[in-house]
Amino acid sequence: MIILGIDTSCDDTSFAVLRNGRELLANLVSSQIDLHRVFGGVVPEIASRKHVELVDQLYREVLQNANLSGKSIQAIGVTSGPGLIGSVLMGLCFAKGLSLSLGIPIIGVNHIEAHAMSILLEYDVEFPFIALVVSGGHTIILRIDDFGLYKVLGSTRDDAAGEAFDKIAKFLGLGYPGGRIIEEMSKEGKPDHVFFPRPMIDDNNYDFSFSGLKTAMINYIKKYNVNNENISDILSSFQEAAFDVLANKTLRAAKNIGIPRIVVGGGVASNGRLRAIFHERCSKDRIDVFFSSPEFCTDNGAMVAKVAHHYYVTNKTSPIDIAGYSRMKFH
Ligand code: KG4
Numbered sequence: 001m002i003i004l005g006i007d008t009s010c011d012d013t014s015f016a017v018l019r020n021g022r023e024l025l026a027n028l029v030s031s032q033i034d035l036h037r038v039f040g041g042v043v044p045e046i047a048s049r050k051h052v053e054l055v056d057q058l059y060r061e062v063l064q065n066a067n068l069s070g071k072s073i074q075a076i077g078v079t080s081g082p083g084l085i086g087s088v089l090m091g092l093c094f095a096k097g098l099s100l101s102l103g104i105p106i107i108g109v110n111h112i113e114a115h116a117m118s119i120l121l122e123y124d125v126e127f128p129f130i131a132l133v134v135s136g137g138h139t140i141i142l143r144i145d146d147f148g149l150y151k152v153l154g155s156t157r158d159d160a161a162g163e164a165f166d167k168i169a170k171f172l173g174l175g176y177p178g179g180r181i182i183e184e185m186s187k188e189g190k191p192d193h194v195f196f197p198r199p200m201i202d203d204n205n206y207d208f209s210f211s212g213l214k215t216a217m218i219n220y221i222k223k224y225n226v227n228n229e230n231i232s233d234i235l236s237s238f239q240e241a242a243f244d245v246l247a248n249k250t251l252r253a254a255k256n257i258g259i260p261r262i263v264v265g266g267g268v269a270s271n272g273r274l275r276a277i278f279h280e281r282c283s284k285d286r287i288d289v290f291f292s293s294p295e296f297c298t299d300n301g302a303m304v305a306k307v308a309h310h311y312y313v314t315n316k317t318s319p320i321d322i323a324g325y326s327r328m329k330f331h
């Protein structure tokens with residue numbers, strides 16, 4: 001069974017071909033980072049226009065890499081939200097056209113569900129598990145009992161964690177996207193140089209707030225002299241504060257609910273320090289923790305194909321007039 005997975009939720013145009021729900025025959029991600037770098041962030045209109053230019057070419061390329069023709073595809077999984085609405089619609093419209101021309105069904109996939117389930121591309125994680133999806137657009141803790149059986153335990157009340165990294169990097173003129181740059185620069189730094197606030201860490205809920213941490217960091221930079229000598233220490237301290245809250249709340253959810261399995265997905269999950277903190281704390285608490293390979297943490301079509309495969313084999317395909325959404329609720 002061959003499933004095509006498409007994700008155009010933000011600034012990556014991604015296509016993948018998955019066989020039998022397991023075997024990834026091809027996985028292509030065309031990043032638009034160079035286009036958006038000069039603006040220090042994603043410009044939605046530019047992103048949508050670039051998706052239009054790229055989709056057809058990437059479709060051909062992914063088939064070529066998989067050594068297949070379009071006729072071999074049985075179903076198309078495509079992100080139908082949440083994301084930048086113009087970008088989401090570009091992938092969705094392309095998928096609808098392809099669905100009509102090939103006479104195969106389309107399956108609209110929730111992007112957050114795809115991030116949470118991407119782990120299943122590489123590991124057989126037993127249900128139920130606690131998932132933390134932490135990216136540029138989302139920071140959310142879910143209890144996942146099966147495909148389609150989710151409960152939102154908490155989410156950010158303002159900025160997503162990755163967004164805070166990106167905004168701080170922009171403020172300091174370090175480049176875009178900020179997450180990977182801050183990770184690299186933090187490697188040289190001392191994480192206990194400054195004790196930044198850990199917003200909401202002791203609150204009796206699983207919500208987050210990263211905007212206050214971002215402001216505390218920006219105020220610190222304005223107040224104190226930041227130079228080449230101490231920048232790594234300051235960034236490393238900021239990173240530590242953000243990850244301390246993420247790990248603390250996710251582990252608390254796992255312990256309180258009594259599910260000793262955590263999955264971490266989304267772009268920020270590719271961060272080596274975040275992985276180390278989770279591994280260390282989970283091993284102390286006898287909790288199993290799973291991270292995908294970095295290429296499946298950031299946006300990709302493979303995770304969409306994985307979810308779509310499940311819905312296809314359980315006969316849950318979408319109507320051809322399925323809408324795209326900038327925000328989506330879990331039911
Ligand atoms: O999952 P993703 O590719 O797109 C969204 O759905 O948002 O995540 C992108 C986000 C950006 O905010 C980026 O700065 C962050 O993930 N990110 C990182 C790292 N790599 C990407 N954050 C921290 N450390 C990293 N190594």
Ligand code: ZN
Nearest residue numbers: 115135298299
């Ligand atoms: Zn994403």
